Amino acid sequence: MPTIKGERLIADLRRLAQFGRYKTGVHRPTYSPDDMAARRWVAGRMEEAGLDPVIDGVGTLLGRSRASGRKLLTGSHLETQPYSGWLDGAMGVIYGLELARTFAEDPRSAGLGIEVGAWADEEGHYGALLGSRSFCGEVDEASIDGARGRIEGKPLREALAEAGLAGRPRLHLERERYVGYLEAHVEQGDTLDNAGLRLGIVTGIVGIHLYRIHFEGQQNHAGTTRMAVRRDAGVALVRLAAEIDRRFPSVAGPRSVWTTGKITLDPGAPSIIPGKAEMLFQFRDVEPERLALLVRTIEELVRQANAQGPCRVTLEPVSRVAPSAMDASFQQALESAAEGHAPKLHLRLPSAAGHDAQIFARYLPSGMLFVPSIGGISHHFSEDTNEADIVLGCQVFADAAERILREAAA
């Protein structure tokens, strides 16, 4: 059983967190200089671990193994949400790196191939799960041409060119090369931490629907335009958002979540009635039927808003990711490894966050391991996990990976 080196693992994670450091966390948007520097640094560490790293045309970093036979693909992502945590994504990449090193160092496991991917833009600055979708052949050139940054609207092509990636070929999955895909991640919720557990075996990953909702009214002077004749796009937005707040609890499942993450009033000045407004609205659930009900509900609320007037409301679907199940034998391998190192301190649970594993699950047997997030805090610079849990998780991950590779070879 290959034994990982906990100090080396933690040191690499701490070093990686210096790229885009913000307070106790990290600000490393996709293709930012800090993000690209982090990719190059991890590529260097991959080389030292005996992997052959390559960065592709959408910024995905893949460290390829020279081992013969089918390999286990591992990985996660390196970019972060704005002003976010140091482990989200980064931990899964460094786990893969640590496995590759550990397996190579032990003659008994040196022949077991571990490959490590840092899939670009899982966080969706330009397109959710972009790198893993591109790797799996789900992204054509036209959709790259059309993609823009969600927050500032910069064309993806421009961002790729600025990052020095223009013209690079994109990598594509060779399915026969791999026995499957295994990803580790911080839970990001509070289920493990609240229950005093140390490991989570993911059963499935929620589907996510994201919409941009547009409101069109009439821009005008905020003093001289009587209330009765206004067509205030901001008021229309507030009314729809309040209806969502009122109606969604009655149609939601026990694990449904919904969020308005961004609101913009145009032109956004104190003395001007907004002529346009926009909100980003997202919901998630692991059950397809529940997602369908939530879709029908938001469509109905938008229809009602248009029927009431006086502003025009448009529901624009930005992205839809279907829920996906994890492979049963991978869950078994992770659970056995967890029971071996932390008896009874593990739990099977669905993932309420989206992950690259949900894309890979369409093409390869896939599995995911969670470690606890302290207080369930995530997508915030104060996100953290106890170092002992980080190290334990990596060892369990290594054991499961070894088992999966040996069973595949048997």
Place this chain on the structure above:
Amino acid sequence: MPTIKGERLIADLRRLAQFGRYKTGVHRPTYSPDDMAARRWVAGRMEEAGLDPVIDGVGTLLGRSRASGRKLLTGSHLETQPYSGWLDGAMGVIYGLELARTFAEDPRSAGLGIEVGAWADEEGHYGALLGSRSFCGEVDEASIDGARGRIEGKPLREALAEAGLAGRPRLHLERERYVGYLEAHVEQGDTLDNAGLRLGIVTGIVGIHLYRIHFEGQQNHAGTTRMAVRRDAGVALVRLAAEIDRRFPSVAGPRSVWTTGKITLDPGAPSIIPGKAEMLFQFRDVEPERLALLVRTIEELVRQANAQGPCRVTLEPVSRVAPSAMDASFQQALESAAEGHAPKLHLRLPSAAGHDAQIFARYLPSGMLFVPSIGGISHHFSEDTNEADIVLGCQVFADAAERILREAAA
């Protein structure tokens, strides 16, 4: 009776609209390069008209008259709201310029002193009515030190330095120099246009209260954080805004208006629960008692929001401008002139928009003349007024100014 030159007036207005031209309107924020270029261009026209122009330490342009005796101060402002109209402010300044030229050209009126001010930042990019308040001695150096741009937060001192104004002295009103203050402006509402009238004589100007309302919750992951434990600052904002929408109609007067012009969710990403949120909320009325009731109402709604939780809501007053009355004899002079040129096509009405005249009314007899806004549209690039109404308004303005000056000299 001095006769203004309509073609010259329109030509100057069209030329001025080239500075920061945007579609059929103008984008000329205070202290922007376009704004400063416009000020310098008007200063040149003032010199040609025989005035002595000076730009002061907050960007106010004053064209001083060399006439002996007390003068009539006229003016308005040159900067615009974002992507706004070509006449708002600009028309009042060019009316003043046209009066100065017209009076100087006619030997019978050459001795009547007209001075023209372009008061900086009436539109409040850095502080509502900044130039006229500074000119009237209501702005101390400390408040200039502390002021920031409302939209991007740039310090006013920095903006002044970039505009080349750092270190310039500020001009101050010499009350004994003037018989009063007279301002012309587009109505910005639809009262005159709807009624088929051509001139409005302003009886008083509304008071304006502006607040920044802060919401503080807990930033977190939009997938893994259960609805039950969220402290979503954006949801708190939507709930308060919906309460304003529900409650304000029942406490408002017939001419009260209220507007949420800007909403910001922080950090503003689709997969992050907003930890902070902010809105700019403004209301206006001409009656002090009504304003006091609206103040009590917003304070009560914020108290209720805090009592309900789970987010903390803070009401920050940004600015309060009291309502003000126009001078009775100035109203009479304007009305007589209006009746002379457009019998029965004029109306006395309050101004629902704030104007520099409301500041001057505290120190000098003051009056205001309105011309119609087509469709009542204002603070939008499509704002417009018929050229015939612009020319008529200027002639009425000139007649009233002459009458006021002659009566003062009598």
